[in-house]
Amino acid sequence: MQNVLAIFKKEFKAYFLSPIAYVFITVYLVVTNFLFFQGFFIINQADMRGYFGLLPWVFLFFVPAITMRIWAEEKKVKTLELLLTWPVSDLEVVIGKFLASFCFLGITILLSITVPITIALLGNPDEGAIIGGYIGSLLMGAAYLSIGLWVSSLTENQIVAFIIGVVVTFALFMIGNPFVTMVAPAGAVPLLTYLGLGNHFESVGRGVIDSRDIVYYLSVIGFFLFLNIRSIESRKWE
Amino acid sequence: MNGSNGSVMMDVRQLNKRFGDVHAVRDLTFQVKKGEVFGFLGPNGAGKTTTMRIVTCYIPASSGTISVGGHDTVEHSLDVRKKIGYLPENNPLYNDMMVTEYLKFAGELRGMQGDKLSSRIDEMVQVCGLAKMTGREIGKLSKGYRQRVGLAQAMLHDPDLLILDEPTSGLDPNQIIEIRELIKKIGREKTVIYCSHILSEVSATCTRILIINNGSPVATGTAEELTSQMGSGNQYVLRVRGSGPDIEAKLQGVAGVSSVSASQDNEWASVRVACEGNEDIGESLFRCVVDNRWSLAELKRERASLEEVFTQLTRG
Ligand SMILES: Nc1ncnc2c1ncn2[C@@H]1O[C@H](COP(=O)(O)OP(=O)(O)O)[C@@H](O)[C@H]1O
Ligand SMILES: [Mg+2]
Numbered sequence: 112m113q114n115v116l117a118i119f120k121k122e123f124k125a126y127f128l129s130p131i132a133y134v135f136i137t138v139y140l141v142v143t144n145f146l147f148f149q150g151f152f153i154i155n156q157a158d159m160r161g162y163f164g165l166l167p168w169v170f171l172f173f174v175p176a177i178t179m180r181i182w183a184e185e186k187k188v189k190t191l192e193l194l195l196t197w198p199v200s201d202l203e204v205v206i207g208k209f210l211a212s213f214c215f216l217g218i219t220i221l222l223s224i225t226v227p228i229t230i231a232l233l234g235n236p237d238e239g240a241i242i243g244g245y246i247g248s249l250l251m252g253a254a255y256l257s258i259g260l261w262v263s264s265l266t267e268n269q270i271v272a273f274i275i276g277v278v279v280t281f282a283l284f285m286i287g288n289p290f291v292t293m294v295a296p297a298g299a300v301p302l303l304t305y306l307g308l309g310n311h312f313e314s315v316g317r318g319v320i321d322s323r324d325i326v327y328y329l330s331v332i333g334f335f336l337f338l339n340i341r342s343i344e345s346r347k348w349e
Numbered sequence: 350m351n352g353s354n355g356s357v358m359m360d361v362r363q364l365n366k367r368f369g370d371v372h373a374v375r376d377l378t379f380q381v382k383k384g385e386v387f388g389f390l391g392p393n394g395a396g397k398t399t400t401m402r403i404v405t406c407y408i409p410a411s412s413g414t415i416s417v418g419g420h421d422t423v424e425h426s427l428d429v430r431k432k433i434g435y436l437p438e439n440n441p442l443y444n445d446m447m448v449t450e451y452l453k454f455a456g457e458l459r460g461m462q463g464d465k466l467s468s469r470i471d472e473m474v475q476v477c478g479l480a481k482m483t484g485r486e487i488g489k490l491s492k493g494y495r496q497r498v499g500l501a502q503a504m505l506h507d508p509d510l511l512i513l514d515e516p517t518s519g520l521d522p523n524q525i526i527e528i529r530e531l532i533k534k535i536g537r538e539k540t541v542i543y544c545s546h547i548l549s550e551v552s553a554t555c556t557r558i559l560i561i562n563n564g565s566p567v568a569t570g571t572a573e574e575l576t577s578q579m580g581s582g583n584q585y586v587l588r589v590r591g592s593g594p595d596i597e598a599k600l601q602g603v604a605g606v607s608s609v610s611a612s613q614d615n616e617w618a619s620v621r622v623a624c625e626g627n628e629d630i631g632e633s634l635f636r637c638v639v640d641n642r643w644s645l646a647e648l649k650r651e652r653a654s655l656e657e658v659f660t661q662l663t664r665g
Contacts, residue, residue: 117457121446130443184369188440193502196405197458198430347409 114199118207119214119345122181126215136219139173143223157277158235160317161228165246167284167309170255175276177216179269181208182343184271186267188257201340209260209336216252220245240317249316254308257335284308358510359404364413366399366564371468373399375564377582378411381510386536389544392663396564397544401514404433404542418509431459432632434508438515438544440499444488448479448498451487452505459506473501493524500531504539511535522601526607527596529554530623548606548659549623562663565591576655585622585634588647593618596643603637606631607656617646623656 126132146169147162185191194204230236239295258280263272283293287307292300304310308331311324359381366374374396381387389397402408404415406426414421420428443451449470456466474480477497482490487498496516503511515526532554534540535544546552551558552572559569568575587595593611596618600609603622613621624630631650638645 113460113462114458117454117475121443121454124444189437189439190443192402192407192436192437193441196407196433196435197455198427199458201429305429327664344409 114203115210116209118199118204118208122208122211123214126177126211129193130250132297135173135176136222139169140222140225141218143169144226147226148229151198151230157230159230159236159241159244162223163248163312166248167251167312170252171277171280171284173215173219173282174252174255175259175262175273177212177258179272179276180263180265181212181260182339183267183272184262184270187269188314192243192305195343205260205336205339205343209257212256212260213249213253216256217249220248220252240319243320244315244317247312247320247324250325251308251312253314254328254331254335257332258283261335261339261342266338280308355381357381358385358418359542360414360416361400361411362414364400364403364415365411365549366396366403366408367411373564374403374410375477376588377561377564377566379559379569381540381542382495385557386532386541386543386555388551389542389561390548390551390558390659391546391561393546393616394563395546395561395663397546397561398514399543399564401435401437401544404429404463405428405433405512417626422629423435431506432509433651434503434506434511436499436503436511436513436516439518440496440516442487442495442498444486445631447483448485448487448490449474449483451498452501455502456505469505469507470501476504476534477501492519493527496520496524496528500528504535509540511539511541513541514541514547517545517547517550522598525550526529526597547608548643549610550657552655553610560659567662568658572655584651585631586647586649586651587620587626587634587638587645589618589620589623589638590616590644590646591618591641593620596620596641597626599641600634600637603630603633605633 143162143165146165147159148262152160167178185194195201227236227241259272259276261267262279265275266272284307287304287310292303294304305327311327314321315324357380361377361379364377365372366373373442377396377400386389389400391397399408403410404417404422406422408431409423414423416422418430418432420432422429443454446454452470452473453466456462461469474483475499479494479497482494482498485494487495490498491604500516501514503513513532517528520528529550532541532543536554536556543551543555555572557569557571558575560567560575587600593613597609597620598605600620600622605624606622606626608623609620611618622630622634629650631648635645635648638648
């Protein structure tokens with residue numbers, strides 16, 4: 112546990128050692144606020160469905176940017192050899208890094224609190240739906256993060272990690288999208304729909320949290336963190 | 350325990366490592382005893398780094414076993430890693446961290462905490478001469494200081510076995526001498542494996558040397574044993590009154606000198622000078638001594654040279 116905490120602290124601090132973190136958070140807030148409020152006054156409804164509806168797309172680019180550095184840099188600077196010859200298990204390192212990126216994303220998401228406050232000033236929103244939406248966003252974000260983290264462990268180039276991260280996340284998003292399920296064999300449609308990253312967020316976006324969606328996100332997280340451990344171990348394969 | 354009769358710290362048996370077609374380590378068997386400063390010497394590509402990566406559990410062997418302090422590197426990887434302090438080749442560091450912050454991080458991962466960790470960090474900062482650098486960002490330090498940070502990290506938890514892979518590479522001659530002195534100091538109490546492709550580095554600091562070439566062992570023994578085993582060449586032995594590092598630095602500048610190593614004995618330094626080729630440079634050495642106004646008690650030429658032994662053993 113001390114190991115996980117030490118890695119978590121180091122990685123979390125690392126985000127704020129460069130100005131990029133602040134630029135990142137600012138851009139995230141400006142982009143999501145702009146896209147949301149642009150439509151908000153047209154639709155004229157006091158809820159955040161429109162805001163949460165943006166997130167699967169916005170995360171597609173923002174989350175791989177959070178994770179791209181986390182392993183790639185260790186590989187490039189060769190600190191991986193230092194880290195993995197200290198008495199820590201691969202699992203502890205992966206969990207520590209994941210939690211750090213999760214907290215960074217969490218802070219970014221929660222800083223959008225100005226949005227529900229603004230809405231509350233203008234109308235009478237359903238608070239339960241908004242809280243549910245935030246929890247769902249964190250879950251979905253964590254799933255995206257686990258993908259980005261794994262991809263970062265495959266390369267020593269951050270930019271490559273970013274691009275592949277976007278592509279892999281997009282692919283997992285699209286397999287459940289009507290674009291794909293329309294042309295897929297009928298038998299595969301339920302499976303594809305279930306696997307699609309986006310399909311578990313619609314009800315969440317309305318503030319309805321279904322345990323099946325939670326199980327789905329936790330499975331995705333577990334699966335990609337497992338792949339991450341395997342890819343760290345892969346240096347040992349002949 | 351100390352010296353060559355001590356118990357075994359590390360036991361390597363029939364070690365092999367293949368990377369595809371490259372057979373990087375071949376049937377390597379050797380032991381490192383407690384208290385030794387063990388020189389692991391070989392030209393670039395000989396397999397030193399690969400061997401150390403296997404010892405530190407970073408990569409597995411293709412075949413063979415290693416135990417460190419009685420623990421097998423595969424079965425008890427965490428126990429082995431706890432016992433080892435490691436300065437990897439090229440000294441990778443987290444460049445965006447501060448020196449103290451980095452040492453704290455490394456210490457926490459070593460299971461150290463609180464006051465014990467802080468006082469240990471202070472101690473390492475003193476030993477490694479980092480006092481003025483504690484608040485600096487590692488990425489902005491000079492190479493010499495980075496090396497000290499790497500050493501401080503490796504020694505932080507007072508490891509049973511300290512592994513240094515080319516600890517002086519990329520340093521200028523003065524920094525090399527400083528780091529070498531530091532390692533000598535550490536070596537009085539610790540078991541150290543010192544990897545290098547430079548003979549003079551190893552012969553100046555190590556109690557015993559293993560020379561490998563193309564992944565196989567070619568010779569082992571003390572510097573004297575290796576020298577008497579074979580080869581002949583040109584070496585000078587001097588006894589000069591003055592400080593060892595200073596004398597080393599000055600003599601290094603004499604034309605024809607390939608390496609200098611000095612050991613201090615009160616105010617007198619015993620200096621061993623190896624030279625390139627077979628030229629007689631006795632007079633130049635004498636002039637250097639006179640120019641620096643040092644007292645000279647002895648200047649003699651010795652025939653056998655470890656440098657030549659090394660070259661012969663690792664040729665081709
Ligand atoms: N990861 C690797 N993949 C393929 N070949 C490698 C790898 N690491 C080392 N080698 C090869 O193994 C040999 C030994 O290298 P190394 O252990 O680094 O030697 P040294 O440290 O003695 O200079 C070299 O031929 C090197 O090219
Ligand atoms: Mg090497």
